[in-house]
Amino acid sequence: MLALDxxxxxxxxxxxxxxKVVVKAVDGVTLRLRKGEAFGLVGESGSGKSTIGKAAxxxxxxxxxxxxxxxxxxxxxxxxxxxxxxxxxxxxxQDPHSALNPRMTxxxxxxxxxxxxxxxxxxxxxARVAALLEIVGLSRQFLYRYPHELSxxxxxxxxxxxxxALEPELLILDEPTSALDVSVQSQILEFLKKLQADLxxxxxxxxxxxxxxxxxxxxxxxxxxxxxxxEGETEALFSNPRHPYTQALLKAVPYPQAVQPDRGSPLxxxxxxxxxxxxxCRFHKRCPAFIPGVCDRHEPPQVRDGDAMxxxxxxxxxxxx
Amino acid sequence: xxxxxxxxxxxxxxxEFDTFDGVYKAIDGIGFDLAxxxxxxxxxxxxxxxxxxxxxxxxxxxxxPARVRGGRILFDGEDLLRVGERRMRAIxxxxxxxxxQDPMTYLNPxxxxxxxxxxxxxxxxxxxxxxxxxTRERARDHAVEMLRRVHLPNPxxxxxxxxxxxxxGMRQRVLIAMALSGRPRLLIADEPTTALDVTIQAQILDLIxxxxxxxxxxxxxxxxxxxxxxSVCDRVVVMYAGQIVEDAPxxxxxxxxxxxYTRGLLAAVPHPGRPAASLSSIPGSLPNLLDPxxxxxxxxxxxxxxxxxxxxxxxxxxxDGHRVACWRAMEAAxxxx
Amino acid sequence: MAAGTQDAALAxxxxxxxxxxxxxxxxxxxxxxxxxxxxxxxxxxxxxxxTAAIGPWIVPFPxxxxxxxxxxxxxxxxxxxxxxxxxxxxxxVFTRVVLGxxxxxxxxxxxxxxxxxxxxxxxxxxxxxxxxVQEAIMRVTDVFLSVxxxxxxxxxxxxxGPGIVNAMLALSLVWWPGYVRLVQAKTLALKNEIYVQxxxxxxxxxxxxxxxxxLPNCTSPIMVKASMDMGMAIxxxxxxxxxxxxxxxxxxxxxxxxxxxxxxxxxWWWYSFFPGVAIAVTVLGFNLLGDGLRDILDPKHRE
Numbered sequence: 001m002l003a004l005d006x007x008x009x010x011x012x013x014x015x016x017x018x019x020k021v022v023v024k025a026v027d028g029v030t031l032r033l034r035k036g037e038a039f040g041l042v043g044e045s046g047s048g049k050s051t052i053g054k055a056a057x058x059x060x061x062x063x064x065x066x067x068x069x070x071x072x073x074x075x076x077x078x079x080x081x082x083x084x085x086x087x088x089x090x091x092x093x094q095d096p097h098s099a100l101n102p103r104m105t106x107x108x109x110x111x112x113x114x115x116x117x118x119x120x121x122x123x124x125x126x127a128r129v130a131a132l133l134e135i136v137g138l139s140r141q142f143l144y145r146y147p148h149e150l151s152x153x154x155x156x157x158x159x160x161x162x163x164x165a166l167e168p169e170l171l172i173l174d175e176p177t178s179a180l181d182v183s184v185q186s187q188i189l190e191f192l193k194k195l196q197a198d199l200x201x202x203x204x205x206x207x208x209x210x211x212x213x214x215x216x217x218x219x220x221x222x223x224x225x226x227x228x229x230x231e232g233e234t235e236a237l238f239s240n241p242r243h244p245y246t247q248a249l250l251k252a253v254p255y256p257q258a259v260q261p262d263r264g265s266p267l268x269x270x271x272x273x274x275x276x277x278x279x280x281c282r283f284h285k286r287c288p289a290f291i292p293g294v295c296d297r298h299e300p301p302q303v304r305d306g307d308a309m310x311x312x313x314x315x316x317x318x319x320x321x
Numbered sequence: 322x323x324x325x326x327x328x329x330x331x332x333x334x335x336x337e338f339d340t341f342d343g344v345y346k347a348i349d350g351i352g353f354d355l356a357x358x359x360x361x362x363x364x365x366x367x368x369x370x371x372x373x374x375x376x377x378x379x380x381x382x383x384x385x386p387a388r389v390r391g392g393r394i395l396f397d398g399e400d401l402l403r404v405g406e407r408r409m410r411a412i413x414x415x416x417x418x419x420x421x422q423d424p425m426t427y428l429n430p431x432x433x434x435x436x437x438x439x440x441x442x443x444x445x446x447x448x449x450x451x452x453x454x455x456t457r458e459r460a461r462d463h464a465v466e467m468l469r470r471v472h473l474p475n476p477x478x479x480x481x482x483x484x485x486x487x488x489x490g491m492r493q494r495v496l497i498a499m500a501l502s503g504r505p506r507l508l509i510a511d512e513p514t515t516a517l518d519v520t521i522q523a524q525i526l527d528l529i530x531x532x533x534x535x536x537x538x539x540x541x542x543x544x545x546x547x548x549x550x551x552s553v554c555d556r557v558v559v560m561y562a563g564q565i566v567e568d569a570p571x572x573x574x575x576x577x578x579x580x581x582y583t584r585g586l587l588a589a590v591p592h593p594g595r596p597a598a599s600l601s602s603i604p605g606s607l608p609n610l611l612d613p614x615x616x617x618x619x620x621x622x623x624x625x626x627x628x629x630x631x632x633x634x635x636x637x638x639x640x641d642g643h644r645v646a647c648w649r650a651m652e653a654a655x656x657x658x
Numbered sequence: 659m660a661a662g663t664q665d666a667a668l669a670x671x672x673x674x675x676x677x678x679x680x681x682x683x684x685x686x687x688x689x690x691x692x693x694x695x696x697x698x699x700x701x702x703x704x705x706x707x708x709t710a711a712i713g714p715w716i717v718p719f720p721x722x723x724x725x726x727x728x729x730x731x732x733x734x735x736x737x738x739x740x741x742x743x744x745x746x747x748x749x750x751v752f753t754r755v756v757l758g759x760x761x762x763x764x765x766x767x768x769x770x771x772x773x774x775x776x777x778x779x780x781x782x783x784x785x786x787x788x789x790x791v792q793e794a795i796m797r798v799t800d801v802f803l804s805v806x807x808x809x810x811x812x813x814x815x816x817x818x819g820p821g822i823v824n825a826m827l828a829l830s831l832v833w834w835p836g837y838v839r840l841v842q843a844k845t846l847a848l849k850n851e852i853y854v855q856x857x858x859x860x861x862x863x864x865x866x867x868x869x870x871x872x873l874p875n876c877t878s879p880i881m882v883k884a885s886m887d888m889g890m891a892i893x894x895x896x897x898x899x900x901x902x903x904x905x906x907x908x909x910x911x912x913x914x915x916x917x918x919x920x921x922x923x924x925x926w927w928w929y930s931f932f933p934g935v936a937i938a939v940t941v942l943g944f945n946l947l948g949d950g951l952r953d954i955l956d957p958k959h960r961e
Contacts, residue, residue, distance in 0.1 A: 044518035045489075057859045086861030098852040103874040113860040144677050151606055152367075162856075181366040182545060183603040186589035190600055208519065211593035215600065235596055252523035253593045254548030258575040261594070266523035270488045341689070 001070060001170055001202040002033040002056060002089075008064035009048070009055045013275070023274050025051040027226035028065065035169070038196055038203040040217030040234065042210060042249075046274050047223040049206045053172040056204070057091055058082070070169060087117055090163040094175035096155035100147040106133070106158055107143040113165045132161040137191065153184035160191070164199065171196075172204045177212060189216060210253055214238055219307070222246045225274055225282040232308035242310045244289045281313065289314060326398070327354035328539050329378065329507060334392035336377060339385055343611045347373050349563040349618075350392070357506070360533060360540040362554035362571070364547060364586075368607055369560040371543045375509045377402075378541075379419050380409040396507070411448040414441070418500035422512040424492035428484040434495050435480030438464040438502065445503035467498040471528060490521035497528065501536070508532075509541045514549060526553050547590055551575060556642070559583050562608050562618040569643040579645040581623045617648065625649045689954045696950020702943025710759040722749035723757045723910050733926050743928035745919070747908075751929060754910040755936050761911050762892050762940065765826055769891040770884050772830035777837025778880065784838065785845025786868055795838065802835040808897060815903040822911070825904035829894050833887065840883055841876055848872045878955035882948050889944030896937050912937050 009026040026048040033039045043049040054060045056067060058077055067075045070088050074081060090113075093099040100109050110129045114120050120128055130140040136157040147155055156176060163171060176192070177185040193216060196203055207213050213220055214234055221231040222243065230243040241247045248267040254260065269286045272278055278285055284295035294313050303315040336348040348370045355361050363371045376382045378394055380401060394401040396417065401409065421427055429437060439460045446454040455463065461480070468476035471494040484492060493513060500508060510529065514522035530553055532538055542554055550557050550571065557574045559567040559582065567580040578584045585603040605622040608614050614621055620630035629648045636646045673680065690696055714720060718739075728748030736743045742751035784795040802810070807829075814828035815821075848854060854871050862870070898904035899913025907914050912933040919930035 044520065054855075059855055059859055083861060086859070091856070091859045093852045093856060095852060099856050101853045101857075101871050101875070104870075112857065112862070116861050116866075144675050146682065149681075153606065159856075162860075166860075182547075182586060183366060183589050184606070186591075186600040186602040189591070190602055193599075210519070211591040214593060215591035215597050238593075238596075249519060250593070252519040254523075254526070254546070254552035255594050256547035256551055256575065256587065256590050256592065257594075258551065258572040260552050263523075266527050267520040268524075270490055270521070271518065 001035045001037075002031070002204060003068040004029055004031040004052070004056070004065065005068075006030055006065035007052065007055060007062065007067060009051050009060055010063040011060075021275055024226050024277060025274060026055065027277075029223075029226075029228055031221060031228070031231075033170075033202055033204060035202055036196075036200050037219060038205055038217045040213035040220035041204060041206045041223060042208065042213050042220060043223035044208060044249075044271055046225060046271050048226040048274070049208075049223050050174050052223075053091060053174050053204060053206050056172060057089055058085065059091075083117070086113075087166050088168055089170040089172065090166070090168040091172045091174065092156075092159050092163050092176045095179045096152055096159050097147070097179065099159050100155060102147055105144050105146060106150075109147075110158060110162045110165060113162060117166055128165075129161075132165055133158075135164070135195075136161045151184075152180050153187060156180060156184075156188055157191075160188075160195070164195070164201075167199075168201070170202045170204065172206070174206045175208065176205075178207065178209060185212075192216065210238075210250065222249065225272065225277060227282065227311065228309070229283065229312065230308075230310045236308065242308075242315065243283075243312050244287050244314070245283045248286075248288070325356055327395075328357045328359075328397060329355040329541070330393075330395040331374070331378070332393045332395065334374075334377065334394060335390035336373065336382075337388045337390055339388065340611070346610050346613055347387075347563055348377070349613070351560070351563075351565045352392075353558050353565060353568055355507070355539055355541060358533070358537050358539055359556065360542065360554045362550035362557040363541065363543045363560060364545065364550055364557055365560035366545060366607065368562075368610070370563040371560050372511055374560075375419065375511050375541065375543050378509060379413060379417060380406070381419075414445050414500075414503040414505065415448050416503075416505055417507045417509065418503060418505040419509040419511065420493070420496050420500050420513050422515050424489070424496040425484060427496060428492060430484055433481050433483055434468075434487070435461065435464060438467065438480070438495070438499055441499050442467075442502045448503075463502070464498075467502050468495070470501070470532075471495075471498045473498070488521075489517050490524060493517065493525055494528070497525075497532070501532065501538075504536075505538070507539045507541065509543070511543045512545070513542075515544070515546070522549075529553060547575075547587065548593070559586070562613060563610055564618055565646065566619065567643075567645050569640075569645075573640060573643045577640070577643075579639050579643065579650050580619075580647050581625050581649070582619045585622075585624075617646075686954045690950055693950050693953060695946050696953065699943050699946025699948075699950055702939060703947050706759055706940050706943060707763070709756055710763040713756045713760055717750075717753040717756050719750040719753045722753045724908065733922070733929070736928055742932040743926075745915075745929050746922065746926075749908075751915075751932050754915060755912070755932050757910040758912045758915070758933065758936065759940075761822070761905065761909070762895065765822075765829070765895040766888040766891045766944075768826050769829045769833055769895070770887045773833035773887070774837055774880065774884060776830075777834035778841050778876075780834070781838040781841025782845050782868060782872065782876075785842040786849060786864070786872065792842070796842065799835040799838045802832065803839070805832075807832040808894060811894065811898065812901065812903060815898060820903045820906065822905040822909070825895060825898045829891060829898070833891065836883065836887070837880070840879055844876045844879055845872055848875055851875075878951075882952045882955060885948035885951055886945055889941040889948070892937065892944070893941050 007026055007029045011023045011025060013021045013023055029052060041049045041052065051060060055062050062075060066073065069085060074085055077085065107126065107129055110132055111125050114125055114128060130143060133140060133142060138154060138157055150158065177188050180188060189212065195201065205213060205217050217234050219232065220234045220237055221228045222245065223229065224245050230237065230246045237246065238250065241250050251263040252266055267286050272285065280296045280298055281300045284290050287295065291313055300311050300313045301316050302309055302311050332352045333350050334348055334352065335350055338345040338347055351374065363374060365371045373382065378401065389402055396412065439457065442455065442460040442463055443457065464480060465476045468479060473479055473491060473494045487495065514525050517525060526549065529540065533540055542550065544550060554571050556570050558565050559580065561582050567574065567583045574583065578587055588601040589603060591597055591600060603622055608618055608621065616631040617634045620626040623630065634646045634648045636644050637650050638644050639650055726749060730748065731744050732746050732748040734740055734744040740750050740752065742755060745751055780795050784792040810832045811828040814831060815824050818824040818827065854867055857867055857871050895904055896913030899911045900917040902917060905911030905914045907918050915933040916930045919933065922929050
């Protein structure tokens with residue numbers, strides 16, 4: 001459904017003393033999403049996970065690599081391809097409070113994609129919007145309300161209604177529940193799960209919340225500073241993480257239970273700035289399994305094992321022997 | 322329960338806000354104790370009153386619109402609601418300190434870390450007798466010491482850096498150093514790691530644990546994250562719509578949650594450590610505190626609600642140190658166990 | 659789909675369709691009504707507008723507008739007949755101050771209107787398009803902003819020749835840069851709003867984004883500025899009139915009246931005092947109104 005091949009998104013930020021400063025937000029990412037699957041993309045800030053979502057919808061310019069949606073090359077867009085892209089793929093943003101135009105009624109907001117892409121107008125349009133609201137569990141009395149009159153969970157439901165209005169096949173969800181309270185988060189997650197099953201949607205689910213990804217996604221990729229360090233079936237990856245970063249990430253999450261598992265000392269240091277990437281493996285400065293002379297010199301190779309992939313020198317040796 | 326005299330004791334505290342649409346009953350008769358050296362978590366969702374409670378202890382809520390309607394907040398036997406602004410200023414920083422969710426908001430972007438830290442240290446000196454006050458040079462040394470204490474790398478060099486040059490985790494460390502510079506006995510942490518990445522959050526939680534051990538600090542940790550509570554707190558208070566619904570030792574709360582809201586909350590969070598087939602949700606949404614429901618404020622969303630829930634629920638002890646405000650506390654506890 | 663249930667949705671009453679708007683307006687009205695100074699401003703502005711509308715029918719001596727001559731009653735102090743006294747040719751000052759509201763309102767509306775018509779589109783283009791277009795527009799704006807407005811206006815009138823039309827033209831020409839600044843800054847901020855990104859991800863064209871998503875969210879600050887600018891434009895026009903570059907005596911314009919009247923100070927104080935009070939009160943009224951509007955339109959002030 002969605003295929004990325006060595007996708008790169010670089011931003012020129014500014015010139016420091018005449019020198020160009022380039023942020024390599026996404027630096028060669030390859031991903032394949034099968035139709036109807038929920039794929040999780042996890043990582044911390046600066047990992048480039050949100051940028052991938054935006055690049056897939058051409059909301060940020062693609063610097064290099066290939067983008068394919070629904071089997072169609074979409075790296076460069078002409079008018080026709082753009083119209084098709086806007087119908088097949090939709091995005092749901094992190095903060096529902098700012099994802100709705102405060103000056104538009106819920107009716108107008110949800111109707112917007114329909115106005116742009118279909119000949120529906122007037123009463124038929126209103127009826128369609130009311131039906132969409134019903135799907136997301138909101139009554140028609142919301143039609144003429146403004147966003148500020150709705151709670152966070154209700155706004156996110158409105159955003160979901162708007163995103164599914166054109167019956168897209170691919171939904172990119174960028175941290176859709178992290179601005180919501182726990183009890184509302186579970187309502188939205190349950191709904192998203194049901195929606196995916198009912199409509200056969202493909203999800204690219206971007207999140208920093210590992211528990212949420214584990215709950216919703218069948219496969220998952222872990223990003224660190226613009227590259228994917230590990231990828232695999234969710235359960236396999238969570239129960240047997242291979243990359244030292246994935247291990248540290250999983251260990252860092254506190255469990256909501258009485259007795260905490262022994263997690264050793266936390267990962268030291270900060271996430272480096274994507275402007276100033278470390279040479280070799282991007283994780284080597286914080287890595288507990290750092291091999292001097294190897295990790296700080298050479299980029300680790302991708303080691304594939306069926307559906308799983310890990311990008312680490314530790315496994316390069318294993319693959320060789 | 323006879324332990325040491327509590328360091329902080331909140332008793333039947335009530336607070337309202339005057340708003341445009343009416344009186345917002347933010348806190349409605351809450352009470353809890355914090356023993357010296359203890360770490361207490363206050364958990365709840367947006368609008369439950371957990372941050373308002375913390376700010377009330379610090380005397381940081383502007384009045385109007387806030388209005389205290391009753392109760393006492395005793396710190397070491399002294400009622401903070403009646404001490405007056407002068408005394409409160411001496412208590413803030415020297416006795417009780419607070420750290421916040423977004424450190425950038427509390428650091429002045431135009432002054433270096435060192436300047437701000439030294440200023441805070443010197444400000445604390447005013448509460449001391451003249452002879453014991455530090456000079457600016459001494460304060461600077463002390464600042465380096467504090468930064469070392471919170472494990473900021475290269476503390477001498479970092480004194481000259483500005484807030485924007487530091488990462489989120491480092492800023493939070495600086496804020497903790499500032500909070501601790503007056504050697505307070507109580508640290509109130511309001512969602513200190515919510516804005517941070519997981520690996521950085523682990524570092525900061527580790528640091529808070531270490532400081533508790535080394536300095537004998539008492540901590541009130543305000544958070545919506547049950548995992549954070551589980552990993553750093555001894556005891557938890559669960560708040561819902563301005564009231565305390567449950568107060569229990571951490572282990573009890575997770576293993577034998579007694580209030581239907583607590584149980585709903587625990588069942589609603591996906592567990593990062595195990596696969597889950599489905600999540601149960603709490604239906605409905607938070608009540609409007611301009612016109613709170615009569616009786617138990619949770620009854621509209623509660624699976625166990627009955628007619629008696631329309632009257633205010635009694636607070637009962639279901640076990641040693643485990644109190645629940647619910648008509649069905651026993652039922653719920655049995656069902657949970 | 660069942661037609662019966664749909665009909666209810668298809669033909670909701672006006673009140674239902676605009677329930678949100680009505681609620682918002684009611685909230686605005688209530689917030690505004692609580693603000694004493696804003697209400698005072700509103701009262702002054704309403705009084706000013708009414709006076710402008712019905713002035714010619716309520717003044718006691720309509721013929722004094724064009725400069726009739728009654729030398730027998732010249733420079734009379736205020737009394738029951740001539741409330742504000744009379745001027746050096748015996749015209750009723752009250753009549754002339756009241757008739758002055760109409761021309762003042764005209765000036766204020768035209769100057770602010772033209773400034774908005776020039777400034778808003780330029781600001782929006784600059785903010786939305788960015789790049790060299792923005793650079794070009796903003797640098798020209800900066801040049802205009804770096805010269806004091808009134809000085810520039812004086813220069814323009816000096817070149818075009820004195821007169822009320824030229825004065826309005828000159829003021830309009832120096833007034834638009836403020837709107838460019840305001841709208842450009844707001845557009846830049848709105849351009850990065852998530853709902854704008856969302857609209858783009860749905861395939862909305864740039865035109866649609868500008869008119870549907872950006873412009874409606876700019877109206878509040880524009881309205882606030884326009885209200886304040888009405889007062890400032892009145893002051894500007896009066897200044898030009900006073901300098902002899904705007905309306906020419908005996909035309910009943912406040913600035914021009916004070917210009918003549920100042921030579922009769924201090925003995926015949928009423929001649930300049932009342933037009934001066936009129937200017938001050940009107941400008942104050944528009945400013946208070948603007949402040950009040952900002953309080954209700956800026957969401958940060960609510961909650």
